[in-house]
Amino acid sequence: MNIIPTAIPDVLIIEPKVFGDSRGFFFEVFNAREFARHTGVATTFVQDNQSRSIKGVLRGLHYQLENTQGKLVRVVQGEIRDIAVDVRKSSPTFGQWVAVQLSADNHRQLWIPPGFAHGFAVLSDAAEFLYKTTDYYNPVAERCIRWDDPDLAIDWGLEQPPLLSDKDKVGSPWAKAELLP
Template sequence: MEILSTKFNEVIVISPRIFQDPRGYFFETFQAERYKDNGILCNFVQDNLSCSQKNTLRGLHYQHPHGQAKLVSVVRGEVLDVVVDVRKGSPTFGQWEGVVLSSENHRQLFVPEGFAHGFCVLSEDALFTYKCSDYYTPDAEHGIAWDDPDIGIAWPIECPLLSEKDTCYPRLRDVDEKDLPVFGM
């Protein structure tokens, strides 16, 4: 596997080694020792799968406390996957990074705790899968506005399909400090 860096030291893109022949292809979607050797030390405890139609935008979500590191990928289709650093005191607080994940490039994105996460579906539909390092905890669920102008994410659509919950999240600057993870902890 190949590890690709992002603007955040903690966020990495994984490009797996693909074994292809006339029948199709094969690759490992996760192998604990290999991922550990590349700095992913999480004990993943929950796997999730979502199916979304074109122009759906999910996010930007995070948990605090009970932060979740995530290993995300696309089984079918294509998405723009986005992370935002929401760690209070971080030198990159409020900055974002976007990566295209697809069933063609087979890339994965490792999203550590302390980052809000979301994605926008670029294909007709997308099957999106992710591993989590902690269980979903409804009381710890938080989010920030997908269109926060202070963050300035360059989403590829203007009028996404959103859940009611995702339309109500505050701008990052309006989030209560007690609801933000702390950098370095």
């Protein structure tokens, strides 16, 4: 496993060692001992989620005020641009974001620790997105920041206006969002 730091030190790109030949490939998706050894993060995942989206769908930016979730995310079909935004007011990287291309071809995973808003945009015809979480989904504590907030100025890599859920259409502006201490 190869760990690649991002501009926000808490957010890590994880490249697994892929064994491939003419028959296909194999790689270990997750190993708690190796994850902790390489990242310094010892955590327990309690929930696995999967979504499928078509090209142009943008999901996010989502986070929870309570039951904050760390996420280990990956793509098993297609390609996305994954975004993590630091929403911890006490953090030296508060308000900063990173973007990482994840695809079925590059096999990369992204570790997004608790305290980050998360979202992604689908760049391929469709994408299947899987993620593990360190805490359970809590709809009462969930919040959404506008994907196109001018203060954040996130580059989503889209060629056309995104397809959004009703929830994502009415996300809070960054300046008015309820954030973490």
